[in-house]
Amino acid sequence: MVLGPDSINVADWTVGKSKLKKKKDGEAEESGCWIKFRFIGSCISSRTRVDSSISGTSTQYAESKSTNDTGRDQPAVQVGSSSSTSNVESSPSTPNTGEELKVSSQLRKFSFNELKSATRNFRPESILGEGGFGCVFKGWINENGTAPVKPGTGLSVAVKTLNHDGLQGHKEWLAEVNYLGDLLHPNLVKLIGYCIEDDQRLLVYEFMPRGSLENHLFRRSLPLPWSVRMKVLLGAAKGLTFLHEEAERPVIYRDFKTSNILLDADYNAKLSDFGLAKDGPEGDKTHVSTRVMGTYGYAAPEYVMTGHLTSKSDVYSFGVVLLEMLTGRRSMDKHRPNGEHNLVEWAQPHLGERRRFYRMIDPRLEGRFSIKGAQKAIQLAAHCLNRDPKARPLMSDVVEALKPLPCLKDMACSSSYFQAMQSERGSSNPSAQNGSRVRPGYSRNMQPTKSFPKFNGHHGNSYYRSPVPKAGEP
Known part of the structure; x- marks a missing residue:
């Protein structure tokens, strides 16, 4: 990329x-x-x-x-x-x-x-x-x-x-x-x-006018809307599916992360940076043996430990990015409280809690996410992050699981249960829940001080640039 x-x-x-x-x-x-x-x-x-x-x-x-x-x-x-x-x-x-x-x-x-x-x-x-x-x-x-x-x-x-x-x-x-x-x-x-x-x-x-997913997810004061997050995930999953299952020879991407997912004007995701890509195993080979390279926090544990690389290593990395999209947290963040530096380790205990899943969702969304969609996405993340590589899904199965999610309309903010949970959450400690800190554009109780952006595919020309805009750019 x-x-x-x-x-x-x-x-x-x-x-x-x-x-x-x-x-x-x-x-x-x-x-x-x-x-x-x-x-x-x-x-x-x-x-x-x-x-x-x-x-x-x-x-x-x-x-x-x-x-x-x-x-x-x-x-x-x-x-x-x-x-x-x-x-x-x-x-x-x-x-x-x-x-x-x-x-x-x-x-x-x-x-x-x-x-x-x-x-x-x-x-x-x-x-x-x-x-x-x-x-x-x-x-x-x-x-x-x-x-x-x-x-x-x-x-x-x-x-x-x-x-x-x-x-x-x-x-x-x-x-x-x-x-x-x-x-x-x-x-x-x-x-x-x-x-x-x-x-x-x-x-x-x-030229990719919207820049990287990393920029939109972590560096902008206005949160990326739920439907756009699901659309981006679906596009990225299709890219991996092509590499693993549809290309003439299977390819293992090896560096799947938010900064390597680029967005066009309509927020269609495209994988970039193939500098670490490897040919996948062929014939009776089960894996490729190679020096461990990638980004810590995204690399599959079995790959880090043994150097054995398979397409399921990419599936694990996809699970990490899926968690980042759901939670608004980085895969590794030393600025979080102790015990929350590693996103996967923090999330694992919550992945099976169906009634308390909302605690994992990015608080900046303020309930503007699909309840069914979030539950299904969390279940999918758990499957992708399975410690056993063989138990992880194929990327084509991930694509099928993601297809309906961008269109679900059962917003949590309309649910009385979610509202009650938010009240309970806010009464205990509004700024510390979910390990969140007060972010730009939000008040201490995490209420937005700005409206959500309109994502119509032609709004402005925000390119993935350095955090400080260059002269003449909006």
């Missing part, structure tokens, strides 16, 4: 080339100009490297995500590869690009100068965000070719460059090109083309 909150500061990462990320505990508390200057500063430094090398730079996803996570993505312990399965991942080396780059005939090959002009010389105003191994810039190209065009005309694209000292290297860049160059699906981000000149790499992706 392109970039994400978990991928802003190279100095904060501690796991070599692993994509398991670690943030400073207080990072989310930074705001205003400091975030903006640090963010742009790191991208400007990479831009200098780009300009000094008369050639193209590499990228990964064309969508940018928010930059500064709230200390949630922490590195999992790396586990050595097991020798009892298929395709053991070898240690990184310097690949021969001519031999390893399998270019799809559908991809456009750009020159570095074309992308330099398309992004207006990689100027800071064009920055959309920063990923694990490069910055993402907005650009404009000819709709049917590679020539740059005037900003605001032609086709809007996201161009990602590869930092030479980035924590994701050429191997992940190749995975991006090789997978997304061949895989076409409405719920996968479209790779338009690439640039490879000398030791520089860039990738060109479709």
Whole structure:
């Protein structure tokens, strides 16, 4: 995908080339100009490297995500590869690009100068965000070719460059090109083309105007409506189903999380960032053995412990994201009270309580969620998070379970039972229930001080950008 909150500061990462990320505990508390200057500063430094090398730079996803996570993505312990399965991942080396780059005939090959002009010389105003191994810039190209065009005309694209000292290297860049160059699906981000000149790499992706799910779910004062959450989950589930069950060769995504789910103008979800994707087991193989890579809090426990990777590892990660959507909590959040840092561990005791399920639901929704839908979604999350991988559902079964949920209208706020429970909850401690803190746009009793946004698919042009809006943006 392109970039994400978990991928802003190279100095904060501690796991070599692993994509398991670690943030400073207080990072989310930074705001205003400091975030903006640090963010742009790191991208400007990479831009200098780009300009000094008369050639193209590499990228990964064309969508940018928010930059500064709230200390949630922490590195999992790396586990050595097991020798009892298929395709053991070898240690990184310097690949021969001519031999390893399998270019799809559908991809456009750009020159570095074309992308330099398309992004207006990689100027800071064009920055959309920063990923694990490069910055993402907005650009404009000819709709049917590679020539740059005037900003605001032609086709809007996201161009990602590869930092030479980035924590994701050429191997992940190749995975991006090789997978997304061949895989076409409405719920996968479209790779338009690439640039490879000398030791520089860039990738060109479709522009996703709504940005990342992570931004909408955790970084905006107005809550994402229930129906939109269910719609996004359904789209993301369809993307995983395609990878696992419908693609010519099964693919394990390996990095499913909110910052890797991008949204188009109508809030249709698309999976991005295939740098960690792996071919799934084939024949009589039950799993792939590989170094443990991913994001702590999302990775399946059996994968973290053994390095055995299967499609059910992605199903577990989907369960974590489903919980995040239901609760409004991050998978890992050290700012929560003790015992609530890990979302799955906190939620497990509540997953079987049918009559008290409301305690898990994001309080910012203020009862604007379907009772039946929430109950079914919680049951689905419990199945996806089963400790036994074999007991987890197929993603196609998840899709079928999710299909009716966006349309259910039995809102909890209209239920006398829910209202009574809310009164009981508020009388005990209105600001501490569900481990919630007072959030922007809400009063101490969690009543909204602003109205819900209207999500009609064409409201504004909020792109996944850094937490601080850039000049000229709403």
